[in-house]
Amino acid sequence: MTITTGKKKQKIDRLSELAAREDERGVSLWQEAFRRLRRNPAAIVGTVILAIFVLVAVVGPFLVPYSPTDTIGIRDGLIKPGVIPGIDGDHWLGYDHQGRDEFSRLIVGARQTLLVGVVSTLIGLAVGALIGGVAGAAAGLGGRWGRWIDSILMRFIDMMLALPSLLLAVSIAALLGASLTTVMIAVGVVSVPVFARLLRGSMISQANSDYVLAATSLGVKKPKIALSHVVPNSLAPVIVQATLTLATAIIEAAALSFLGLGNPDTSVPEWGVMLADAQQYIDIRPGLAVYPAVAIIITALGFTLLGEAMREALDPKLRK
Amino acid sequence: MALLEVDDLSVTFSRRGQRTVHAVDGVSFSVDAGEVVGLVGESGCGKSVTSLAIMGLLPKQPGLRVGGKAVFDGTDLLQLDDRSRRDIRGRDVAMIFQDPLSSLNPVIPIGLQVTEVLTRHRGMKGAAAEKEAASLLDRVGIPDPKRRLKEYPHQLSGGMRQRALIAMAVACQPRLLIADEPTTALDVTIQAQILELLKDLVRDSGTALVMITHDLGVVAGMCDTVNVLYAGRVVETARRRPLFREPRHPYTVGLLGSVPRLDAGRGERLNPIPGSVRDVLPWPDGCAFAPRCTRRVDECVGEPPELVLAHDGRSYRCVNPAPVPGLTPAEDVRAVVPTDAQPGSVPAQAVPDDPPTVPGLGPAPREEEKP
Numbered sequence: 001m002t003i004t005t006g007k008k009k010q011k012i013d014r015l016s017e018l019a020a021r022e023d024e025r026g027v028s029l030w031q032e033a034f035r036r037l038r039r040n041p042a043a044i045v046g047t048v049i050l051a052i053f054v055l056v057a058v059v060g061p062f063l064v065p066y067s068p069t070d071t072i073g074i075r076d077g078l079i080k081p082g083v084i085p086g087i088d089g090d091h092w093l094g095y096d097h098q099g100r101d102e103f104s105r106l107i108v109g110a111r112q113t114l115l116v117g118v119v120s121t122l123i124g125l126a127v128g129a130l131i132g133g134v135a136g137a138a139a140g141l142g143g144r145w146g147r148w149i150d151s152i153l154m155r156f157i158d159m160m161l162a163l164p165s166l167l168l169a170v171s172i173a174a175l176l177g178a179s180l181t182t183v184m185i186a187v188g189v190v191s192v193p194v195f196a197r198l199l200r201g202s203m204i205s206q207a208n209s210d211y212v213l214a215a216t217s218l219g220v221k222k223p224k225i226a227l228s229h230v231v232p233n234s235l236a237p238v239i240v241q242a243t244l245t246l247a248t249a250i251i252e253a254a255a256l257s258f259l260g261l262g263n264p265d266t267s268v269p270e271w272g273v274m275l276a277d278a279q280q281y282i283d284i285r286p287g288l289a290v291y292p293a294v295a296i297i298i299t300a301l302g303f304t305l306l307g308e309a310m311r312e313a314l315d316p317k318l319r320k
Numbered sequence: 321m322a323l324l325e326v327d328d329l330s331v332t333f334s335r336r337g338q339r340t341v342h343a344v345d346g347v348s349f350s351v352d353a354g355e356v357v358g359l360v361g362e363s364g365c366g367k368s369v370t371s372l373a374i375m376g377l378l379p380k381q382p383g384l385r386v387g388g389k390a391v392f393d394g395t396d397l398l399q400l401d402d403r404s405r406r407d408i409r410g411r412d413v414a415m416i417f418q419d420p421l422s423s424l425n426p427v428i429p430i431g432l433q434v435t436e437v438l439t440r441h442r443g444m445k446g447a448a449a450e451k452e453a454a455s456l457l458d459r460v461g462i463p464d465p466k467r468r469l470k471e472y473p474h475q476l477s478g479g480m481r482q483r484a485l486i487a488m489a490v491a492c493q494p495r496l497l498i499a500d501e502p503t504t505a506l507d508v509t510i511q512a513q514i515l516e517l518l519k520d521l522v523r524d525s526g527t528a529l530v531m532i533t534h535d536l537g538v539v540a541g542m543c544d545t546v547n548v549l550y551a552g553r554v555v556e557t558a559r560r561r562p563l564f565r566e567p568r569h570p571y572t573v574g575l576l577g578s579v580p581r582l583d584a585g586r587g588e589r590l591n592p593i594p595g596s597v598r599d600v601l602p603w604p605d606g607c608a609f610a611p612r613c614t615r616r617v618d619e620c621v622g623e624p625p626e627l628v629l630a631h632d633g634r635s636y637r638c639v640n641p642a643p644v645p646g647l648t649p650a651e652d653v654r655a656v657v658p659t660d661a662q663p664g665s666v667p668a669q670a671v672p673d674d675p676p677t678v679p680g681l682g683p684a685p686r687e688e689e690k691p
Binding site: 224 | 375377379380406407408409410411414415417419422423424425426427428432433436437440441485488489491
């Protein structure tokens with residue numbers, strides 16, 4: 001009897017300790033958003049898709065049954081003009097037009113696709129946030145000179161927006177010459193105006209808020225207000241946009257590869273290149289176009305689901 | 321010399337194609353060290369704009385004109401450059417705002433927001449700043465301050481948030497505190513606590529307090545001197561007791577009359593001031609309150625009423641003020657109208673509406689619109 005009550009007491013004590021510990025830390029807006037995210041089924045589906053994608057991209061190349069560059073089909077004489085063999089027991093998705101194992105190429109291609117998506121989004125985010133941040137801070141807090149700076153930067157952004165995004169990407173890629181870096185830069189540059197405008201608008205609206213007025217009334221300097229008050233409050237939409245941009249970046253990178261402006265080193269498989277190659281054989285083996293397309297769609301879907309869920313979680317107005 | 325001397329402060333917003341708005345139209349008042357001065361009036365009478373103008377916090381936009389003087393301890397706050405104004409803000413003059421939730425940054429813990437002020441003006445950093453912040457929170461009555469420092473604004477109750485804002489405002493022991501309706505967003509019991517806290521702070525530190533409010537209960541509980549504003553001008557200035565005992569300006573009378581009373585009989589209706597604050601006469605055309613006034617006479621329209629300085633140091637802007645109880649109406653009229661020839665008092669003409677302008681520092685030219 002005494003032992004059980006003792007145990008119970010211990011248990012209660014431990015629980016109260018745990019409860020108290022949780023109380024000690026403040027719950028920030030981000031933590032609160034994360035909590036909401038965990039309850040959203042769309043966010044969970046998106047996260048699972050992305051987790052699988054990242055896992056495949058990281059460890060996939062070590063686990064594939066065949067080398068993605070090994071032209072097994074040609075060696076074995078399976079590839080003849082007008083004939084590309086389909087699925088058999090060892091080759092789960094069949095061969096591509098050069099007799100390479102389609103499944104292995106798809107798996108290995110995930111890494112390249114992820115790399116292009118992430119790096120180009122980061123390029124766009126970094127440049128866009130820099131331009132947008134400067135413009136937003138200047139417009140919101142900088143007075144007359146600030147409005148000038150903002151005007152100049154935003155007209156530049158408007159010029160970029162005036163061109164259709166794919167056309168802009170194609171022009172950049174054509175100017176710089178086909179390479180993997182080119183694809184990343186071109187796709188990144190295309191997303192710059194979106195990030196810039198988003199951060200700027202968000203910062204300007206935050207600059208008119210009461211807490212900025214309160215901080216000003218306490219003599220806090222403008223750069224400090226911009227960095228420690230305005231920017232942290234303006235980041236949420238930008239981060240959401242980054243997630244959504246990852247999806248479009250992957251699709252745009254695929255489009256560039258499709259147009260032949262992608263990585264010229266064809267030994268490294270990439271979903272966009274695979275899609276581009278498959279178009280010539282679409283009447284013989286439509287599957288070759290379908291597999292990378294489905295992979296791109298599922299990945300983009302994962303990013304979009306997560307992005308939309310994050311938007312909902314971070315924006316109290318969209319909450320039900 | 322008073323700590324803050326606001327002299328003929330005027331704020332106008334003009335926009336092409338629209339009427340020029342005289343938000344503040346020649347407001348003058350003074351605040352002594354350790355004194356609590358009330359600025360009272362209904363919404364839209366220019367209370368908040370006055371305070372923002374003094375702090376230099378009005379949004380810089382074309383069409384905004386601030387005229388007059390606001391001399392704080394020998395320096396005209398309106399003439400300062402941005403840098404010295406920033407140095408004064410928070411260190412010598414601080415402000416408490418109406419809505420404590422939106423006035424705190426939602427993504428930063430309270431502690432950081434308090435230490436930010438300490439770092440800015442007192443050069444405190446790290447553990448020292450944190451310790452000082454905790455003692456500040458303790459001083460404004462926030463229990464368990466160490467824990468609260470790590471919390472975010474949305475985790476605090478409304479009263480706590482206002483206490484935190486007050487802690488930030490008094491962090492550098494400013495000599496002047498401007499409270500812009502600090503209790504409007506709070507419920508009644510919390511209001512009382514916050515007012516009590518402000519009173520304690522003023523008493524303990526000798527800080528002067530400008531209390532901006534529309535709540536006469538707050539005025540009765542806090543203020544030493546009261547300035548009643550209407551349509552951007554001070555219409556009556558008096559010490560608290562005389563104001564409540566014998567209001568002279570019909571607007572003050574109306575304000576006091578519209579306060580619900582506990583000793584009123586059942587079913588007795590409140591006496592609102594008829595009309596709304598939009599029914600104003602432009603000051604140059606006479607008394608702005610005339611359209612709503614119950615004591616209106618013919619002299620009210622045509623010429624703006626001068627500020628009349630009465631014998632007991634109070635002043636009002638009215639040609640037909642409410643009679644003082646105890647005096648017969650005849651005596652009162654003789655005492656006040658038309659020249660207010662009380663012994664020791666200044667003749668009304670000697671207190672012109674617009675004080676003489678100082679060269680170079682004069683009020684901005686006022687654009688009175690001509691029809």
